[in-house]
Amino acid sequence: MGLLAVTWPKCLKKHLPLKLRFLHTLKDHHFDQILMSPALASLDLPDIWTPNSSCQSIPALHKSFNQQTAEVLDGKSISAEIRSKIADEVRHMKKHLGKVPGLAVILVGERRDSQIYVRNKIMACEEVGIKSSVTELPADCAETDVQNAVMRFNKDPSIHGILVQLPLPQHLNEEKVLDALSLEKDVDGFHPLNMGNLAIRGREPLFIPCTPKGCIELLIRSGVKIMGKKAVVIGRSNIVGLPASLLLQRHHATVTVVHAFTENPEQITSKADIVVSAAGVPNLVRGNWIKNGATVIDVGTIPVEDPSCEDGYRLVGDVCFEEAVKVASLVTPVPGGVGPMTVAMLLLNTLTSAKRMLNFT
């Protein structure tokens, strides 16, 4: 059974800083001769994690719970509770307005995992009475095709939330596509104005990105104190790591963001009361990364080939669950932890959007 997730040779990571220094030199003179600071976008590098050398040796299935001390957070049942309340409100809206919230999903290409995520979201919509509409576009479609689909939904008054399933095929400019999306329907909360309002104290974004929002709700419902606690967010993606760190900070945690260029990530992480891991690297977070009694939220959802499973693969997280349950006090499983919470928050953002647009309280 091999890992599908791309891993890179160690040597490549070592070379990146050199490459970056070269970029600095190049860009300084093109961009701005007054400053030595480079243009920000020239700094952007992929976060390539050194593969965890021993991850292959970890038991493939979760069987050895002998020394388990951690409570396993049941994201599935918490999200079911939330979805049931959403369903109540949707019924209430339908009864009083004769309308229901509408979610549009745009799926480009045929990535197996994206297809499954979209299918799950659509099923969840149906279950709570939210109307959904999926537009599927071929992998080789033009940027304008995606933008046109977005713009059509922007104008459609029966649609209150629009979601472009990421990642898009490489030839499409994610920024341009997302910028076409009406701010009022950006239920994923990825628009830079939403992100700015998430970051700035005193402001409130129209939508909080679903996964970080689900993580916080999980923490609060589990009685985890956030204020004043040390939180480490592993990974700094625009869709999870970044907004999760901003949100935890708004909740007064002392937040450190660990990424692929962090030296001794395990040392930093092992000081944290709350760990939110969203690196997308199977078994990155080993037992020795975790402080005794910490809360561990595993956002990683990496498909790994497994012929014994119905779909031919199973999902694994960033966290070595077998080791984590022996050290942490609370830990989320994969699947069944953060995933269902993300879907519930998407439904809630869509409902909130519909209420706001229809002026329904």
Added chain:
Amino acid sequence: MGLLAVTWPKCLKKHLPLKLRFLHTLKDHHFDQILMSPALASLDLPDIWTPNSSCQSIPALHKSFNQQTAEVLDGKSISAEIRSKIADEVRHMKKHLGKVPGLAVILVGERRDSQIYVRNKIMACEEVGIKSSVTELPADCAETDVQNAVMRFNKDPSIHGILVQLPLPQHLNEEKVLDALSLEKDVDGFHPLNMGNLAIRGREPLFIPCTPKGCIELLIRSGVKIMGKKAVVIGRSNIVGLPASLLLQRHHATVTVVHAFTENPEQITSKADIVVSAAGVPNLVRGNWIKNGATVIDVGTIPVEDPSCEDGYRLVGDVCFEEAVKVASLVTPVPGGVGPMTVAMLLLNTLTSAKRMLNFT
């Protein structure tokens, strides 16, 4: 000689979490009955630092440099170098276009420190040939008065940068005033869209806030490696701490933000290779907060009464300079460190804006 900076009794800080918990309970039911997570804005609390008990015992003037090991970063001379290059470009623009960049400053009320900051900015503009215009409004003016002033400058084609000197008097809504500001002229970079684009990798804000931009330029010009290094930002204000942390992260530092609710801030800070302190608390950062050989950037600029000085006060930083120079390898003084860099970056942002608006390269 007394500290002008407001200090709060220790007991108040201890009570805040309770107050917050109460706020949670209250707001949950008003805002959203589905989630237990509160509305973000309901979480916002002032960062009240416990006053450093022994700060009074620190020598008032910087005389005891016997054991100094740190190099003192000369922000004044570095900024002079940058300003001279800006002046060259302004002359070049004037020669080729017959136009110069224009900066408008709006000053509300009669805060002594704000008046001095504005005076310094105007003098710096004159020095490099940037046209400047100051609108002074009385402390009791209406929000619409400030907004009208902003809107007038938005429309004025000879103005390329607009700056509203903060803080505004309490009765004015900072958010509404700043939102009136044209994004293309937001040389302070405080608009949420700019902040979002600063946070999101792959994006580039129109303007980077001046103080954090100046800090990074200081670090780079001093040969400090940022990538992979542990950076601690003390303070999380929207105008310094927040953008400084986002910017350091774009430069691949491993960033921790320490604030008034952080437990053991000295312990966390003493692990950092780079400390950027922007709490606004005199002598908060003592020698034992600093790792041997660290780089310490002191953004604090707190006016302290001193009858022996010309203006009747002098500026002190967050960092206990006498102690820091014995531990750090690089340290910025107050005044003469970050302050002049901030002004230089404001001039540069105004020049950049003019070049962009006039399509001049």
